[in-house]
Amino acid sequence: MKEQHISTPLTLRDIARQAGVSLATVDRVLHNRPGVRPDTVRRVKETIKQNAFQPHAAAAELARGRARRFAFVMPSGPNLFMHQIQSYLGEMSAWLAARRLVVEMVAADVFNPAVLATTLESLAGDFDGVAVVALDHPRVRAAINDLADGGTKVVTLVSDVPSSRRDHYVGIDNIAAGRTAGALVGRLVGSPQGKIAIVAGSQALRDHAERIFGFNQVMASEFSQLDVMPVLEGRDEDERSEYLMTRLLNDHPDIVGLYNVGAGTPGIAKALMDSGRANQMVFVGHDVTVVTRKLLLNGVMDAAISQNPGHEARAAVRVLLALARGEPILSEQEKIRIDIVMRDNLP
Amino acid sequence: MKEQHISTPLTLRDIARQAGVSLATVDRVLHNRPGVRPDTVRRVKETIKQNAFQPHAAAAELARGRARRFAFVMPSGPNLFMHQIQSYLGEMSAWLAARRLVVEMVAADVFNPAVLATTLESLAGDFDGVAVVALDHPRVRAAINDLADGGTKVVTLVSDVPSSRRDHYVGIDNIAAGRTAGALVGRLVGSPQGKIAIVAGSQALRDHAERIFGFNQVMASEFSQLDVMPVLEGRDEDERSEYLMTRLLNDHPDIVGLYNVGAGTPGIAKALMDSGRANQMVFVGHDVTVVTRKLLLNGVMDAAISQNPGHEARAAVRVLLALARGEPILSEQEKIRIDIVMRDNLP
DNA sequence: CTGTTAGCGCCTTCAT
DNA sequence: ATGAAGGCGCTAACAG
Numbered sequence: 001m002k003e004q005h006i007s008t009p010l011t012l013r014d015i016a017r018q019a020g021v022s023l024a025t026v027d028r029v030l031h032n033r034p035g036v037r038p039d040t041v042r043r044v045k046e047t048i049k050q051n052a053f054q055p056h057a058a059a060a061e062l063a064r065g066r067a068r069r070f071a072f073v074m075p076s077g078p079n080l081f082m083h084q085i086q087s088y089l090g091e092m093s094a095w096l097a098a099r100r101l102v103v104e105m106v107a108a109d110v111f112n113p114a115v116l117a118t119t120l121e122s123l124a125g126d127f128d129g130v131a132v133v134a135l136d137h138p139r140v141r142a143a144i145n146d147l148a149d150g151g152t153k154v155v156t157l158v159s160d161v162p163s164s165r166r167d168h169y170v171g172i173d174n175i176a177a178g179r180t181a182g183a184l185v186g187r188l189v190g191s192p193q194g195k196i197a198i199v200a201g202s203q204a205l206r207d208h209a210e211r212i213f214g215f216n217q218v219m220a221s222e223f224s225q226l227d228v229m230p231v232l233e234g235r236d237e238d239e240r241s242e243y244l245m246t247r248l249l250n251d252h253p254d255i256v257g258l259y260n261v262g263a264g265t266p267g268i269a270k271a272l273m274d275s276g277r278a279n280q281m282v283f284v285g286h287d288v289t290v291v292t293r294k295l296l297l298n299g300v301m302d303a304a305i306s307q308n309p310g311h312e313a314r315a316a317v318r319v320l321l322a323l324a325r326g327e328p329i330l331s332e333q334e335k336i337r338i339d340i341v342m343r344d345n346l347p
Numbered sequence: 348m349k350e351q352h353i354s355t356p357l358t359l360r361d362i363a364r365q366a367g368v369s370l371a372t373v374d375r376v377l378h379n380r381p382g383v384r385p386d387t388v389r390r391v392k393e394t395i396k397q398n399a400f401q402p403h404a405a406a407a408e409l410a411r412g413r414a415r416r417f418a419f420v421m422p423s424g425p426n427l428f429m430h431q432i433q434s435y436l437g438e439m440s441a442w443l444a445a446r447r448l449v450v451e452m453v454a455a456d457v458f459n460p461a462v463l464a465t466t467l468e469s470l471a472g473d474f475d476g477v478a479v480v481a482l483d484h485p486r487v488r489a490a491i492n493d494l495a496d497g498g499t500k501v502v503t504l505v506s507d508v509p510s511s512r513r514d515h516y517v518g519i520d521n522i523a524a525g526r527t528a529g530a531l532v533g534r535l536v537g538s539p540q541g542k543i544a545i546v547a548g549s550q551a552l553r554d555h556a557e558r559i560f561g562f563n564q565v566m567a568s569e570f571s572q573l574d575v576m577p578v579l580e581g582r583d584e585d586e587r588s589e590y591l592m593t594r595l596l597n598d599h600p601d602i603v604g605l606y607n608v609g610a611g612t613p614g615i616a617k618a619l620m621d622s623g624r625a626n627q628m629v630f631v632g633h634d635v636t637v638v639t640r641k642l643l644l645n646g647v648m649d650a651a652i653s654q655n656p657g658h659e660a661r662a663a664v665r666v667l668l669a670l671a672r673g674e675p676i677l678s679e680q681e682k683i684r685i686d687i688v689m690r691d692n693l694p
Numbered sequence: 695c696t697g698t699t700a701g702c703g704c705c706t707t708c709a710t
Numbered sequence: 711a712t713g714a715a716g717g718c719g720c721t722a723a724c725a726g
Contacts, residue, residue: 054444058408059719097401340687344526406703
């Protein structure tokens with residue numbers, strides 16, 4: 001049994017002839033450009049449908065000429081995960097070059113709403129699309145909306161601003177990520193009772209808050225015998241996280257599980273190891289980096305909830321490109337999954 | 348800080364002029380075609396390198412004209428996972444059409460070496476590339492080698508034939524998958540002791556054998572207090588799996604964990620539920636289908652080791668395309684990950 | 695509102 | 711061994 005999935009060597013010209021119009025008119029209809037009588041539009045669309053006509057992507061690309069320009073606005077700090085995304089963008093350079101796409105990196109203090117907003121505003125007009133690791137704040141939201149209204153396609157990356165008019169969000173569902181972390185901690189903890197610690201960067205960050213929410217949801221409903229302690233805020237800083245963690249371990253000898261919501265992992269790990277209790281408690285965190293990879297391998301960490309940075313980089317570019325071209329987005333392909341990474345399935 | 352990732356509006360013509368040759372010669376060099384003096388080749392390659400020249404993919408695609416044809420040789424049975432891959436290929440039809448790519452599905456009894464080999468042989472010459480769910484057998488290996496020698500690009504899908512001259516394997520590392528399953532079962536089992544059951548389709552299947560190998564590796568080295576029982580072979584059939592499982596449960600009241608290596612999941616689940624012990628033991632299996640999804644949600648299954656069928660479908664097409672074009676493969680992008688799927692991170 | 699026309703950058707004969 | 715020339719299918723002016 002052989003089943004043909006395609007058979008369309010038709011061209012714009014064929015459609016034009018069949019619809020009794022000129023090539024240019026078909027092109028106008030195809031791109032919803034003005035200047036065509038409604039009746040003609042209907043007729044052309046009809047024959048396009050009938051023939052299941054697909055314009056040749058390569059030809060369209062070639063004919064356009066002008067290169068598309070995208071900007072990636074990312075945190076200026078030393079965040080390992082963000083660096084990974086940038087690095088994967090760098091690896092795409094040949095791919096980008098072959099498609100005459102230009103990607104510029106713009107570093108910004110994404111934790112400062114005013115700075116972020118100003119940066120975004122400065123991009124207007126220069127780019128066909130912008131990907132931004134966003135902070136959910138009114139100023140930022142306004143800047144995003146302005147960009148979008150000006151015709152620039154906007155994609156939020158890793159951290160979303162749902163109430164804005166961004167065209168797409170490339171990142172994970174952080175509530176579900178928190179739930180997953182909760183289920184893992186709950187199930188991996190052997191003892192029937194004990195305390196669970198949570199360390200986050202800041203509960204003011206949308207993604208951290210959502211993860212904590214999901215985590216608590218699962219703990220409350222399914223592992224109510226475990227005692228979840230108040231959230232510590234380490235600001236994603238190593239030293240501060242280490243200090244907080246050390247104190248916590250001293251004060252509570254009965255901690256059986258730990259959920260690290262954000263970064264600051266080196267500090268937390270150090271506190272754990274110094275306490276000598278590293279292998280007696282369950283430690284679940286986020287993202288696979290050189291740091292967490294090592295901790296997973298030596299058993300200090302039990303699992304990392306991860307979003308694939310390479311996938312996120314590529315998805316952001318592809319989505320931006322599709323938006324710019326007015327093509328549909330392959331949602332299944334661009335969806336970012338919540339990966340559970342343990343020692344044996346480290347990527 | 349703005350960093351430019353690209354800036355290449357150069358064309359073949361520019362390179363030709365700069366190298367002091369004609370357009371056609373540059374093209375020949377670019378594609379390693381014969382008929383160019385070694386010295387000229389060197390000179391042209393040199394200026395290509397110097398300018399970091401990237402040919403415009405769209406233009407190349409357009410100029411070729413002839414459509415590329417790929418065949419997907421897949422099992423003819425009712426395997427849910429395989430159907431998912433086919434379904435995702437179907438969803439790509441617009442994408443394929445826009446690139447003038449033709450993909451044909453070829454159903455075959457992939458468990459019969461002779462039939463599979465014959466099917467593969469019949470494809471020679473008609474296709475630019477073939478993706479095949481392969482059986483590791485001398486006949487099949489020979490057929491793959493013949494195809495490859497004849498210039499057809501060959502990609503093994505899901506199940507590999509490492510010793511053949513296939514160009515690429517799209518699928519997971521099954522030993523690592525087995526290890527991951529072992530670690531999950533070991534860690535999720537609460538009790539310190541008990542028996543672990545393994546059900547596979549057949550130990551003669553390379554992927555099943557590898558998974559079992561990895562599983563046992565981990566159980567032996569890290570969970571030696573658990574007693575792994577001999578492998579049952581359910582032939583991936585529901586009834587047979589149910590029968591075997593039911594008998595096993597009757598004979599051994601102290602089973603605390605179960606690893607289902609292949610399909611036959613409905614039968615196994617039925618046996619478990621009928622025994623009334625479904626929620627008392629850890630059940631880890633493979634792949635997310637309508638069946639396993641339901642079992643994860645209702646708690647009968649605890650985790651599924653999964654390979655993303657959509658990703659596999661798209662990766663296979665992209666790899667075949669890259670191979671056919673002579674482009675490099677983005678190995679990081681095309682690598683298939685071992686996903687751990689639990690209730691809260693169901694895709 | 696609609697049609698005509700000149701490329702876009704590369705591949706592919708066909709000459710030389 | 712190398713060069714010249716004609717498209718591939720579509721877009722974007724420019725005419726009508």
